[in-house]
Amino acid sequence: MQIVLIETFLDLMETRNFNRTAERLNVTQSTVTHRINALEAQFARKLFARNKGGTQPTAAGLRFLDHAKALQHQWHEATRAVETAGAYERSMRIGLQHDLAAHYAGEWLAAVRRELPATSIYLEVDYSSQMNRDLGAGDLDLAILFTPHYLPDLHYERIGDMHYEMVSNQVRRIEDVRPDDYIQAVYSPAF
Template structure:
């Protein structure tokens, strides 16, 4: 398997320029052309055409794209497996949404190490968009995320929910929330839609962020109002740093486990996913607080 041919093809599909692909891969333009011609010779089909507008994939090139991604993914998996052979039972690269890492990273790793003591684990916190890309490229084995992209060869399953509630340093009811002091939480497209439907007058704000930790620090430093995780809300209220906004809706964020279709039933994957599902199942669902007559 000549993986450099596949990687050159995929880069060219993204850059649409032989020059840019040569620069990005640190090779000459003639090498890019040679690799593309080698692929085209194997298929006996043109994969790209070049004109004044740049480099354009042919119908054959577009059809090969998903297969090329799958081949690259398999190569990365094989490379890691061979590299770690004899050292540990398995090496796993895990991605996790920022807010879930803040809430559960320690407990999740403790459960994984208990269930899979011979597995080497690398974990990184990231946003869903990047984790989907990394899964598709084979750079992650499994991810716990908010937003599935349903890319070819990837499998997603819902494993629970994380709940966000509105807190404020200045008001206990929605009527007292000032839009100029509102910090808009942008945790995912799903969260944004729910927020926009529930609180359209607060959907435009001067300040926004996409991580619970960042929003908590902004609230502490600047004051105002924002949606945070239920656990963070409890902590802020207990500290006397903020109030629960009593008549604001609770917004639930669905959590998904994502992995490749080939490994979705693998022993290690099922245990890792089950560990996060168990943690999510222990979370109480925050109720709407009645403001009274």
């Protein structure tokens, strides 16, 4: 099975529109149709119902969705493994919280690279809930996150604090903030 068929299927599951998927994949609409038809021919099942109101997945399409995601993930893992074969002694898969990536990823990764020059580094920016699942499944070796879900056989360590600033165009001092002018941001319990 060609990975391009899987990726086209996954994109169409997201957009539910052949033209939009074609735009996003930078191909023609007929190419998207051809790829989906080829995938449907392999299964001998329709994966999408097409009509004027749009494109909806069939029961077969919905059943294939999780498998397609897993196939895509495995393909990308295999690609990374083959690309780095012989170039590095070992590899490390790291997850990093979205809020931290912009401020710390470059500097932190440069330090990791200096300390471990023979290590291939794969960085994935995500949210705590997904990184917890990836750690538990063994898809990540290390994650820097805000809200850990403690799992047996994993080591957790507090590495620092994050400070946020309240910004206002109305007042200069916190004492002058009025409840009717304040927008409360609700974060996870870890905050």
